[in-house]
Amino acid sequence: MREDVGDVTTSLHRPVTDSSRSKPVPYDSFEWQQEQPPSNGVPRSAWNRTHKRLSRWHRPYTMILVVLDLLAVLAASWLTAAVLEKAKTGFQHKDWGFLHDAGLFSFFAYVVLPVGWLILLWANGTYDRRYLGLGSEEFKRIVRCSVTVVACVSLLAFATQTTLSRGTVAMVSLSALIFLLADRVIARQVLHIARRRTGHGAHRMILVGTLPEALEVYTAVTRSPAAGLIPVAIHLTDGFAAARGIETPVPVYAARDVLSLVREVGADTIAVCGSASAEPGELRRLAWQLEGTGVDLVVAPQLTDIAGPRVHIRPIEGLPLLHVEEPTLSGPGWLAKNLLDRVAAGLGLLILSPLLLIIAIGIRISDPGPVFFRQPRVGHEGRTFRVWKFRTMYVDAEERKATLEELNESDGMMFKMKEDPRIFSFGSKLRATSMDELPQLINVLLGEMSLVGPRPLPADDGDYLGDVRRRLLVRPGMTGLWQVSGRSDLSWDEAVRLDLYYVDNWSLTYDLGILWRTIWVVLKRKGAY
Numbered sequence: 001m002r003e004d005v006g007d008v009t010t011s012l013h014r015p016v017t018d019s020s021r022s023k024p025v026p027y028d029s030f031e032w033q034q035e036q037p038p039s040n041g042v043p044r045s046a047w048n049r050t051h052k053r054l055s056r057w058h059r060p061y062t063m064i065l066v067v068l069d070l071l072a073v074l075a076a077s078w079l080t081a082a083v084l085e086k087a088k089t090g091f092q093h094k095d096w097g098f099l100h101d102a103g104l105f106s107f108f109a110y111v112v113l114p115v116g117w118l119i120l121l122w123a124n125g126t127y128d129r130r131y132l133g134l135g136s137e138e139f140k141r142i143v144r145c146s147v148t149v150v151a152c153v154s155l156l157a158f159a160t161q162t163t164l165s166r167g168t169v170a171m172v173s174l175s176a177l178i179f180l181l182a183d184r185v186i187a188r189q190v191l192h193i194a195r196r197r198t199g200h201g202a203h204r205m206i207l208v209g210t211l212p213e214a215l216e217v218y219t220a221v222t223r224s225p226a227a228g229l230i231p232v233a234i235h236l237t238d239g240f241a242a243a244r245g246i247e248t249p250v251p252v253y254a255a256r257d258v259l260s261l262v263r264e265v266g267a268d269t270i271a272v273c274g275s276a277s278a279e280p281g282e283l284r285r286l287a288w289q290l291e292g293t294g295v296d297l298v299v300a301p302q303l304t305d306i307a308g309p310r311v312h313i314r315p316i317e318g319l320p321l322l323h324v325e326e327p328t329l330s331g332p333g334w335l336a337k338n339l340l341d342r343v344a345a346g347l348g349l350l351i352l353s354p355l356l357l358i359i360a361i362g363i364r365i366s367d368p369g370p371v372f373f374r375q376p377r378v379g380h381e382g383r384t385f386r387v388w389k390f391r392t393m394y395v396d397a398e399e400r401k402a403t404l405e406e407l408n409e410s411d412g413m414m415f416k417m418k419e420d421p422r423i424f425s426f427g428s429k430l431r432a433t434s435m436d437e438l439p440q441l442i443n444v445l446l447g448e449m450s451l452v453g454p455r456p457l458p459a460d461d462g463d464y465l466g467d468v469r470r471r472l473l474v475r476p477g478m479t480g481l482w483q484v485s486g487r488s489d490l491s492w493d494e495a496v497r498l499d500l501y502y503v504d505n506w507s508l509t510y511d512l513g514i515l516w517r518t519i520w521v522v523l524k525r526k527g528a529y
Helices: 058-083 102-123 137-159 166-197 211-222 258-265 274-278 280-290 332-366 397-407 425-433 435-445 466-473 492-504 508-524
Strands: 008-010 203-209 229-236 252-254 269-273 296-300 311-316 319-324 372-378 384-390 450-452 477-479
Touching: 058 102, 058 166, 102 137, 102 166, 137 166, 203 211, 203 258, 211 229, 211 269, 211 274, 211 296, 229 258, 258 280, 269 280, 280 296, 332 384, 332 425, 332 435, 332 450, 332 508, 384 435, 425 435, 435 477, 450 508, 466 492, 477 508
Parallel strands: 203 229, 203 269, 229 252, 269 296, 450 477
Antiparallel strands: 008 252, 311 319, 372 384
């Protein structure tokens, strides 16, 4: 720890200053220019800024997306023309000079449609840097754009009295949507890999607020390196004395000019944390100070673990109020979730029945005894049920558990050991691939569980008081946010936090995203033991 006169810092690490390095931080998201006079307001032209935006990772990324999207629509047009014989219906006998028959179809399929699709993608905000790389909003906007394209094509065909093949319109729009979503998923995965391994394509943040608030935000944004938020410094609003004797993961500053600190540590974003965001005058003046500097300003209010769809800004007489909706645990979306659960469970049991039979035979050969393990678990609203699982332990596992309690590697209600001697060889393979959970499709079909939700906990491990009891507002799931975020590698507190986040921010789109992530988690065998 150290204290400098006029430049107050404290940290386990030596702060990065201009005197401690010979050249600017080699980071792709910003490029420092010669210091300019302070900004006097918003630039009148986005093309004539005093400073270009410091965070620039989205520019090459957006250009790559434009190329990929164009190729996706072109591939959809080519595929439709190659598969459907009636694809050119409606384009014959048009007296448009050199554009006739196949030429007219090619012009619309390979020029007008791709360009029009790109324009609508841009108009729908799918290239907006706020939605790139994280969350489901990018994909929602692509789906809305697809619907708009179908509506525009139908309206254009009606206006020109052109008889288009319905199959052609359906196939080109559906295949283009699939290709667009696929190229966005691939691009996002490449971006996430770059962020995790090299730090490229990320924002370097200065956290402004009290030390506890800043550390809470630091913990939140560093949980997911794929989010691309890298805190590089903390600027205290309550003075240096509040940080004395406290170890911090990044340098801590106080009584500094924020803009000079941004240049010193090589940041491109300022995050105002907690109570600091509650000072409207100070926050407004900071926003004015940053105008035209190219520095991004974000606000992290004291409202944690609440997702975007539940939070709305309601301005009243210039006061921006954050209106927080109640969790939606009923209605059409909830009905669709229940229907999806039952249909998917029924089809899953039917399709997987040969595999289930093979697993059952393998268990009987490995260790004589019952194929299934039935244990009481706590379900929706505290009701108990017996969960179905393939047995992966020796028949005397419950009796041997008492002798292994002191070796428990979990800090919560679950008993976990990476090398559990009660698990037989074939059972460990089932656990590694999560195939021991497949019989829970029976619980889903009976309405006792869901495909996605908090994991069901044993009924004899507590009364589930306090925050933990909120998990019981929804049916337990075969997979959930806990499972796709680390499974058994997570602490009990972190697992509970993720489960509560799921309960508070549930949506059908969120469920589909978790199911998609489950596939990759199972293939990687991460945290499965």
